[in-house]
Amino acid sequence: MIPFKTGVQVVGNDFCTRPAELASLRELIESVGRVYVVGERRIGKSSLVAEAIRPLHKMKSVFVDLMALKDLEDLTHRIGMAILASETQQNRVIRMMRNLSSLRPSMSIDSLTGAPSITLSPGTGNRLETLDELFALVGQWKRTVVVLDEFQDVLALDDSRRVLARLRNLVQTQPNVAFVFCGSIRNQMEDIFTHQESPFFNSAMRLQVGPLDRHLFRQYLQTRFESGGRKITEAQLDTILDACHENPGHVQRFCISLWQATSAGQRVKENDIMEAWRILFGMQRDAYELVLTTLSPQQTRVLRTLAHAGGTSGISSDFVAATGITLAPSVRKAMVALVARRLVQKDQTTFCISDPFLSAWLRQQPA
Numbered sequence: 001m002i003p004f005k006t007g008v009q010v011v012g013n014d015f016c017t018r019p020a021e022l023a024s025l026r027e028l029i030e031s032v033g034r035v036y037v038v039g040e041r042r043i044g045k046s047s048l049v050a051e052a053i054r055p056l057h058k059m060k061s062v063f064v065d066l067m068a069l070k071d072l073e074d075l076t077h078r079i080g081m082a083i084l085a086s087e088t089q090q091n092r093v094i095r096m097m098r099n100l101s102s103l104r105p106s107m108s109i110d111s112l113t114g115a116p117s118i119t120l121s122p123g124t125g126n127r128l129e130t131l132d133e134l135f136a137l138v139g140q141w142k143r144t145v146v147v148l149d150e151f152q153d154v155l156a157l158d159d160s161r162r163v164l165a166r167l168r169n170l171v172q173t174q175p176n177v178a179f180v181f182c183g184s185i186r187n188q189m190e191d192i193f194t195h196q197e198s199p200f201f202n203s204a205m206r207l208q209v210g211p212l213d214r215h216l217f218r219q220y221l222q223t224r225f226e227s228g229g230r231k232i233t234e235a236q237l238d239t240i241l242d243a244c245h246e247n248p249g250h251v252q253r254f255c256i257s258l259w260q261a262t263s264a265g266q267r268v269k270e271n272d273i274m275e276a277w278r279i280l281f282g283m284q285r286d287a288y289e290l291v292l293t294t295l296s297p298q299q300t301r302v303l304r305t306l307a308h309a310g311g312t313s314g315i316s317s318d319f320v321a322a323t324g325i326t327l328a329p330s331v332r333k334a335m336v337a338l339v340a341r342r343l344v345q346k347d348q349t350t351f352c353i354s355d356p357f358l359s360a361w362l363r364q365q366p367a
């Protein structure tokens with residue numbers, strides 16, 4: 001079995017520890033605090049929060065994913081479903097369904113698996129008062145932690161300010177509930193929590209998630225390769241960590257390819273690492289080509305130039321010249337569009353291609 005995981009939250013043995021972040025997050029949660037967790041995509045925010053909560057048996061946890069939130073109804077339904085999912089005992093779930101009657105929940109049994117599944121009626125929950133009802137229910141529990149993941153996507157709602165103001169009010173009046181807000185779009189998260197005009201101004205502690213400790217992560221990876229009879233050197237792991245910008249999600253993705261390029265009882269060789277790149281590009285090519293078809297010619301040029309600059313750059317005059325686009329504002333506009341598409345991440349004045357494999361693939365392509 002491949003000992004690497006990607007695209008899922010990792011906890012327990014699969015979680016390479018982050019002692020400092022875990023300790024401070026746990027302390028904040030146990031003291032019924034409010035904290036916002038920021039970090040680039042796939043850096044491990046959701047895993048960190050899940051691992052922090054895991055041993056806190058006395059706390060009930062409600063995990064709400066707000067990625068690509070559409071409207072108020074979508075928000076209340078996601079919170080409602082997360083509340084129901086926080087309970088495993090069926091009689092209690094049924095009681096909760098009664099408490100959530102304004103969302104008209106119904107339970108059905110899957111004819112194939114026999115597992116119960118709950119749905120909420122479309123057209124319900126599109127009033128702000130529904131948020132009050134949901135939080136009143138959570139507030140009755142003894143000790144709870146509510147995690148609102150990809151929280152910045154609330155900003156995409158038409159009436160985001162009103163919704164944020166209501167949420168802020170509800171968050172403020174919950175003495176038994178800890179709140180963790182996670183987000184991968186840093187500037188939007190900072191806007192929510194640090195702008196004076198935002199309802200959430202200064203309302204939560206900040207926790208930044210960066211790369212894993214290199215030494216601990218190397219050990220974690222080495223142990224996994226060894227579990228399948230593969231030997232990999234620290235220098236080779238350093239090369240991989242650098243190529244993946246030390247992003248654990250990307251590193252694990254690369255390690256899956258390297259695992260497939262090797263077999264038990266061997267030492268990893270340079271050729272195997274090249275082969276792992278080929279496997280990765282082979283798997284990703286269709287998706288990457290599809291991405292390019294959706295970009296304007298100027299956006300494509302800017303993305304390619306960024307890739308050739310090593311994946312990270314500011315918009316300097318040299319950069320503008322390298323794009324071959326005459327006007328700097330056009331380059332800026334194309335870059336902003338790439339950021340909006342989440343293909344590129346902005347950090348103050350530098351821009352970075354979110355997926356280092358896309359960046360490496362673009363560098364391989366003929367100009």
Ligand SMILES: Nc1ncnc2c1ncn2[C@@H]1O[C@H](COP(=O)(O)OP(=O)(O)OP(=O)(O)O)[C@@H](O)[C@H]1O
Pocket residue numbers: 005006007008009010014015016017018039040041042043044045046047048184212248249250252253
């Ligand atoms: N502590 C860790 N130990 C080992 N691998 C990790 C760790 N944290 C993250 N990963 C790797 O990164 C992947 C993404 O983790 P996670 O979903 O927690 O990140 P995220 O920052 O929440 O991502 P997103 O921005 O997509 O929500 C995991 O599937 C795993 O491969």
Ligand SMILES: [Mg+2]
Pocket residue numbers: 045046047149
């Ligand atoms: Mg996440």
